[in-house]
Amino acid sequence: MSSFFTDDSAEAQAPALEGEASVPASGAPPQASGTDAGGLAAPSAGVTYAVNLVVIDPDDIARNRLLTQLGTDVSSFPQIDDLIPYLNGEPVVLVLGPSCAIDGSLNGVERVLHAHREVGSILIAEELTTNLLQQALRAGVKDVLASPADDTQIHEAIDRVAAGLATTPGSPGGDDPPFEGDGEIGQVITVFSTKGGAGKSVIASNLGVTLAQRSEKPVCLIDADLQFGDIAVMLKLSPQHTIVDAVSSLDRLDASLMQNLLVTHESSGLLILPAPLEPAFADQIGATEMIQIVEVLRRFCSHVIIDTPAYFNDVVLGMIEVSDEVLLVAGMDIPNIKNVKIGLQTLRLLNTPMEKLRLILNRANSKVKLDVTEVERTLQVSADILIPSDIVVPQSVNRGVPVVQSSPRSGVAKSLEELANFFAPVATSGRRKK
Ligand SMILES: Nc1ncnc2c1ncn2[C@@H]1O[C@H](COP(=O)(O)OP(=O)(O)OP(=O)(O)O)[C@@H](O)[C@H]1O
Numbered sequence: 536m537s538s539f540f541t542d543d544s545a546e547a548q549a550p551a552l553e554g555e556a557s558v559p560a561s562g563a564p565p566q567a568s569g570t571d572a573g574g575l576a577a578p579s580a581g582v583t584y585a586v587n588l589v590v591i592d593p594d595d596i597a598r599n600r601l602l603t604q605l606g607t608d609v610s611s612f613p614q615i616d617d618l619i620p621y622l623n624g625e626p627v628v629l630v631l632g633p634s635c636a637i638d639g640s641l642n643g644v645e646r647v648l649h650a651h652r653e654v655g656s657i658l659i660a661e662e663l664t665t666n667l668l669q670q671a672l673r674a675g676v677k678d679v680l681a682s683p684a685d686d687t688q689i690h691e692a693i694d695r696v697a698a699g700l701a702t703t704p705g706s707p708g709g710d711d712p713p714f715e716g717d718g719e720i721g722q723v724i725t726v727f728s729t730k731g732g733a734g735k736s737v738i739a740s741n742l743g744v745t746l747a748q749r750s751e752k753p754v755c756l757i758d759a760d761l762q763f764g765d766i767a768v769m770l771k772l773s774p775q776h777t778i779v780d781a782v783s784s785l786d787r788l789d790a791s792l793m794q795n796l797l798v799t800h801e802s803s804g805l806l807i808l809p810a811p812l813e814p815a816f817a818d819q820i821g822a823t824e825m826i827q828i829v830e831v832l833r834r835f836c837s838h839v840i841i842d843t844p845a846y847f848n849d850v851v852l853g854m855i856e857v858s859d860e861v862l863l864v865a866g867m868d869i870p871n872i873k874n875v876k877i878g879l880q881t882l883r884l885l886n887t888p889m890e891k892l893r894l895i896l897n898r899a900n901s902k903v904k905l906d907v908t909e910v911e912r913t914l915q916v917s918a919d920i921l922i923p924s925d926i927v928v929p930q931s932v933n934r935g936v937p938v939v940q941s942s943p944r945s946g947v948a949k950s951l952e953e954l955a956n957f958f959a960p961v962a963t964s965g966r967r968k969k
């Protein structure tokens with residue numbers, strides 16, 4: 536793509552930077568001619584971007600290094616303020632070099648990103664610290680990569696940022712959900728079972744996708760299976776941030792910072808706060824932190840769905856307590872029913888109001904030789920939803936496409952839609968753009 540600096544006045548205003556890309560006079564692509572290419576990955580010759588790219592770094596060597604890596608057709612400036620006169624409403628992705636992370640340079644970045652919604656940015660940092668990550672996200676930077684970042688990492692990050700940019704100055708970014716809350720508090724729904732493999736994650740992810748498609752406001756799914764959460768895998772997402780980042784930013788966590796931590800499931804618009812990438816991080820996260828996260832999310836989401844592990848722990852109990860609804864999932868076999876019965880007794884002992892419990896019987900086919908009414912009698916709760924067993928479910932899990940999207944006519948999808956009707960009936964709800 537040619538440079539967006541097409542204004543004739545550009546030549547007069549453009550900084551004359553020796554030995555690097557400069558702003559062209561009339562749309563001619565600037566040439567990257569890094570002077571410090573020794574030891575770097577080969578320049579990405581031939582790579583074109585579907586967006587205008589600008590490298591910012593006060594340090595000449597660092598700037599040239601990034602220009603060399605990004606290839607031709609990229610402009611550069613030492614300071615972000617130098618760029619402002621050239622912003623003309625076209626989408627721009629800034630690649631902030633490592634020197635931008637020091638000396639309070641991110642304040643300037645925050646100002647520009649706030650004023651120009653058509654500008655997005657990523658930061659390449661020498662060292663990734665929690666503090667820096669917080670500062671960058673707070674400034675509106677979408678992604679922070681450790682230096683040296685490889686070509687694929689940078690290209691993917693640029694593409695992700697470009698996909699969400701507004702096309703006119705001052706307008707809200709692309710399909711971004713409205714993150715300013717309207718004062719209405721969202722409904723919190725925890726999906727729980729005392730038996731592993733009962734279908735919690737399948738149900739939570741499909742419910743999330745269905746509600747996101749129906750709701751005008753954002754819908755968020757939290758993967759609170761902190762050790763072995765697999766929501767990201769089920770929805771074929773490669774998250775940059777997880778619950779760990781939200782927890783480490785808790786003292787300043789608000790809706791806008793949260794926005795930068797969530798990953799969007801593009802085809803439905805569902806927002807996801809993924810589980811930590813390493814099981815060891817689970818130890819750092821307790822109920823208090825998770826409740827705080829839920830409270831931030833419910834300020835701007837119509838629904839916050841929480842997927843959980845198959846056992847009671849501090850976090851699960853906290854989530855159940857803060858929830859408006861708890862979906863108790865039971866598979867249709869004797870061990871499942873036994874465990875769910877124990878789970879129900881525990882919830883009663885903990886004084887969980889039974890009104891907020893809904894029983895979901897998963898894999899409830901006549902073929903399993905277990906009678907639903909008998910199960911209900913054993914559990915002393917009647918089932919709200921029966922979900923049949925169907926091969927389309929593991930197929931959809933393996934494809935990373937929720938069954939409500941991959942096999943919308945299946946009995947499983949219809950049951951899941953029926954489940955969603957409890958929270959957002961189709962008839963009365965508007966549909967989002969996606
Ligand atoms: N209705 C169904 N029909 C067929 N297969 C199903 C059904 N529901 C779930 N499964 C399969 O069961 C497996 C376990 O489902 P899922 O991961 O949702 O369970 P879970 O309760 O979240 O498990 P864990 O406790 O390990 O987190 C999945 O591979 C899924 O394909």
Ligand SMILES: [Mg+2]
Nearest residue numbers: 735736760765
């Ligand atoms: Mg699960």
